[in-house]
Amino acid sequence: MRVALVAGSDAGHALPVLALAELLQDRGFDPVVYTGSGWIETAAARGLQVRELPGLGADRDDDDSDAGAKLGVRAARMCELLVPLLRRDPPDLVVCDVITVCGGWAAETLRIPWVELSPHPLYSPSRALPPIGSGLAPGTGVRGRLRDTLMRAATDRSIAVGRRQRESARRGIGLPTHEQVPAARLIATLPALEVPRSDWPAEAEIVGPLLWEPTGVVFTPPPGDAPVVVIAPSTATTGAAGLAETALEALAPDLLGRPVRAVVSGLAPEVSDLPSWAIAGHGRQDLLLAGAALVICGGGHGMLAKSLIAGVPQVLVPGGGDQWELAQRARRWGCAEVVRPVTVQGLSASCRKVLDSTSFAESARRAGSSAADTVDPVAVCARAAGGPSASLLSVACD
Numbered sequence: 001m002r003v004a005l006v007a008g009s010d011a012g013h014a015l016p017v018l019a020l021a022e023l024l025q026d027r028g029f030d031p032v033v034y035t036g037s038g039w040i041e042t043a044a045a046r047g048l049q050v051r052e053l054p055g056l057g058a059d060r061d062d063d064d065s066d067a068g069a070k071l072g073v074r075a076a077r078m079c080e081l082l083v084p085l086l087r088r089d090p091p092d093l094v095v096c097d098v099i100t101v102c103g104g105w106a107a108e109t110l111r112i113p114w115v116e117l118s119p120h121p122l123y124s125p126s127r128a129l130p131p132i133g134s135g136l137a138p139g140t141g142v143r144g145r146l147r148d149t150l151m152r153a154a155t156d157r158s159i160a161v162g163r164r165q166r167e168s169a170r171r172g173i174g175l176p177t178h179e180q181v182p183a184a185r186l187i188a189t190l191p192a193l194e195v196p197r198s199d200w201p202a203e204a205e206i207v208g209p210l211l212w213e214p215t216g217v218v219f220t221p222p223p224g225d226a227p228v229v230v231i232a233p234s235t236a237t238t239g240a241a242g243l244a245e246t247a248l249e250a251l252a253p254d255l256l257g258r259p260v261r262a263v264v265s266g267l268a269p270e271v272s273d274l275p276s277w278a279i280a281g282h283g284r285q286d287l288l289l290a291g292a293a294l295v296i297c298g299g300g301h302g303m304l305a306k307s308l309i310a311g312v313p314q315v316l317v318p319g320g321g322d323q324w325e326l327a328q329r330a331r332r333w334g335c336a337e338v339v340r341p342v343t344v345q346g347l348s349a350s351c352r353k354v355l356d357s358t359s360f361a362e363s364a365r366r367a368g369s370s371a372a373d374t375v376d377p378v379a380v381c382a383r384a385a386g387g388p389s390a391s392l393l394s395v396a397c398d
Contacts, residue, residue, distance in 0.1 A: 001028075001029050001030065001092045001093070001382075001385060002029075002030045002031075002032070002089075002090070002091040002092050002093075003021075003024055003029050003030065003031045003032070003091055003092065003093045003094075003095060003381065003385075004031075004032050004034060004086055004091035004093070004094045004095070004103070005017045005020060005021050005031055005032070005033045005034065005035075005094075005095040005096075005103075005117075006033075006034045006035070006053060006082070006094065006095065006096045006097060006100050006102065006103030006106075007033070007034075007035045007053075007096075007097035007100050007103075007117075008035065008036065008053070008056060008097060008099065008100045009035055009036020009037075009038055009039065009053075009056055010235070011214075011235040011267060011302070012119060012120075012235060012300055012301065012302055013097045013099065013100065013119055014035045014036060014039050015119075015210075015211070015212045015214065015302065016097075016117065016119035016188050016209075016210035016211075016212070016302075017033055017035060017095070017097060017117065017119075017210075018033060018035075018039065018043055018046075018048060018050075018212045018214075019210035019211055019212035020095065020117065020186075020188075020210050020377055020381075021033050021043075021048050022046065022048060022212065023210075023377065023378050024378055024381065025047070025048065027378050029378075029381075031048070031049070032049045032050075032051060032089070032091070033048060033049065033050045033051070034050075034051050034052070034053040034082065034085070034103070035050060035052075035053050036052070036053065036056055037052040039214075040052065042214050042215075051085070053078070053082070053100070053102075054078065054081035054082060054085070055074065055077050055078035055081045055082075055102070056078070058074070059074075059077075072162070072165035072166040072168065072169035073165070073169050075100075075101045075102045075105060075166075075169060076102075076105070076169040076170065076172055076173045078100075078102035079102040079105040079106050079109065079173055080173055082102055082103070082106040083106045083109050083110060086106055086107075086110055086112070087110060090110070090112070091112060092112070092113075092385050093112065093113050093114065093115065093381060093384060093385040094106065094107035094112055094113070094114040094115070095114070095115045095116075095117055095186075095381065096114055096115070096116055096117065096182075097116075097117050097119065098116055098117060098118040098119070098123075101166075104116060104179075104180070104182060105170065105173070105175060108175055108180050109173070109174070109175065113183045113384055113385055113386055114182050114183060114384075115182055115183055115184045115185070115186060115380070115381055115384045116182040116184075116185045116186070117185075117186045117188060117210075118185060118186065118187050118188060118189075119188050119210065119301060119302070120188070120189055120301040120322060120326070121187065121189045121193050121194050121195070121301075121326075121329075122185070122187050122194065122197075122200075122201075122204060123322065124201070125152070125155070125156075125159060126197040126199055127152070127198075127199055128196075128197040128198045128199055129148065129195060129197055130147070130148045130151050130152070131151050131152055131154075131155040132322070132325055133322065133324065133325050134151065134325070135324045135325050135327070135328030135329075136148075136151075136328070137195075137328075137332060138195065166179070181203060182203065182384075183203065183383075183384035183386075184203050184204075184205060184380050184381075184383070184384045185201060185203050185204040185205065186205060186207045186210075186377050186380060186381075187204055187205065187206045187207065188207055188208065188209055188210040188377070189206065189208070189209060189301065189305065190208065190209060190305060190308060190309075190367060190368065190370050190371055190374075191206055191370040191371075191373050191374065192308065192333055192366070192367035192368075192370040193301075193304070193305070193308075193326065193329050193330070193333075193367070194206065195329070205375040205377075205380050206373075206374050206375060207374055207375050207376070207377035207380065208371045208374035208377075209301075209302075209305035209306070209309065209371070210377070211286070211302065211305065211306055211309075213284045213285065213286055214267070215282055215283060215284060216284065217281070217282060217283040217284065218283055218284055218287055219263055219265070219279070219281065219283035219284070219287070219288045220279075221261045221263055221279065221288075221291070222261040222262075222263075222276070222277050222278065222279055223261075224259070224261055224277070226258070226259040226260050226261050226277070227260050227261070227292075227293035227294065227355060228260070228261050228262075228263060228288075228291055228292045228293055229247075229251060229260045229261070229262045229263070229292065229293065229294045229295075229296065229351070230262075230263050230265055230285070230288060230289060230292045230294070230295045230296070230297075230312075231243070231244050231247045231248070231262055231263065231264045231265065231295075231296045231297070232264075232265050232266060232285070232295060232296070232297040232298075232303045233264070233266050233269065233297075233298070234297065234298035234300050234303075234319055234323070235266070235267060235300065235302075243296070243297075243298065243317055243342075244264045244266075244269060244271045244280070245271065246317075246342060246344055246347060247262070247264075247296045247317075247347060248262060248264075248271070248274070248275065248278055249344045249348075250344050250345075250347035250348035250351060251278075251348070251351065252275070252348075253277075255344070255345075255348045256348050256351060256352055257352060258352075258355070259277065260277065260293075260294075260355075261277055261278070262275075262277060262278035262279075263278070263279055263280070263281075263288060263292075264278065264279070264280035264281075265280075265281070265282070265283060265285055265288060266280075266282065267282055268282060269281065269282070285303070285306055286306060286310070289306055289307060289310035289312050290310055292310070292312050293312070293355060293361075294312065294313060294314070294315065294351060294354055294355055295307045295312050295313070295314045295315070296314070296315045296316075296317065296347070296351065297314060297316060297317070298316065298317055298318055298319050298323050299314075299316040299317075299318040299323040299324070299326045299327035299330065299336075299338075300321075300322075300323055300326070301322070301326055304316075304326055304330060307364065308330075308335065308364050308367045308368040309368045309371060310364075310368065311361060311364050311365035311368050312361070312364055313335050313336060313354050313360035313361050313363070313364045314330060314335065314336040314337075314354075314364070315336065315337045315338075315339060315347065315350045315351050315354055316330060316331075316336050316337070316338050316339070317338075317339050317340060317342045317347065318338065318340055324340075327340075330367075333363055333366075333367050334359060334360065334363035335360055335361075335363040335364035335366075335367055336354075336360070337350040337353060337354055337360075
């Protein structure tokens with residue numbers, strides 16, 4: 001069974017798609033990933049087939065600050081470029097990243113079953129929750145429910161503008177105005193990071209985080225027996241700036257009150273004047289976290305999920321995008337401290353608080369253990385593809 005997987009080039013969206021492709025390949029599927037060209041060589045070294053997704057770059061007249069335009073006008077342009085590629089080498093199923101909607105639109109055009117992949121919790125608006133991004137827990141009582149209703153009304157206007165942009169873009173490429181519901185939605189997160197809602201979509205399945213290490217390099221932390229603290233600056237353009245430098249200042253022994261061993265981990269971390277108790281580089285984060293006592297990061301889903309699966313608590317310095325939402329969910333779970341605005345003294349105090357208490361690590365382990373209550377994403381893909389062979393594969397996966 002051939003599966004085409006479509007995602008943009010940002011690590012937070014490309015890596016989960018590569019993880020799913022590897023799972024599919026290990027189970028006898030024939031996956032082809034369409035994403036940014038920067039991932040082709042890395043994925044090929046792991047035996048995955050990756051092709052460049054056409055149209056990813058912005059045109060001169062594109063406004064990257066307009067999310068509605070990126071999810072509409074650019075998606076339509078990318079769809080028209082992707083359709084001939086899929087037609088030439090037809091898949092049985094398309095898996096489309098939640099913000100790379102050209103994949104789903106191309107599947108609609110070619111009448112191929114398709115699945116949406118959310119590499120984070122379900123962010124669809126809900127009548128049971130405050131707007132996603134507020135970081136607020138669902139309101140309780142009359143006042144709480146009224147607050148949520150008024151906040152949803154305020155955001156509904158922006159949502160309506162984006163919907164009209166997408167409808168116009170779809171008409172322009174010959175698709176019906178009303179968007180098709182995917183055969184399934186893979187919600188690639190931990191149940192602990194979800195917020196219960198009464199209007200959960202029937203086609204949505206929590207499949208657990210899809211994590212993929214883009215390197216085989218293994219970190220060797222600085223020598224000694226002091227706790228290991230992982231500093232992971234965000235890969236997103238909206239992440240907090242200067243996190244590594246600020247964190248290293250906050251972890252200085254004279255300010256923190258104890259020695260630690262720090263590892264600045266990222267795709268290409270650039271940190272100058274590292275102290276003797278710190279290193280920086282690109283290495284396997286899963287193995288590094290197995291021996292870590294604390295993670296300092298922005299709260300992006302990938303690093304947050306890795307930390308929780310390893311049972312490691314966090315100090316979160318959220319930037320833009322969904323980082324504030326995720327940081328507040330982790331804080332409410334009891335596994336993280338949140339620092340914003342960030343100061344060296346404030347960050348140091350939060351690190352000291354987490355290192356001094358066992359409750360944060362215990363909560364992180366409980367959150368990570370919720371991964372056991374998830375659905376197999378390969379089985380979901382097999383069912384979504386339909387057909388007799390898919391039924392047999394689904395049974396085998398289950």
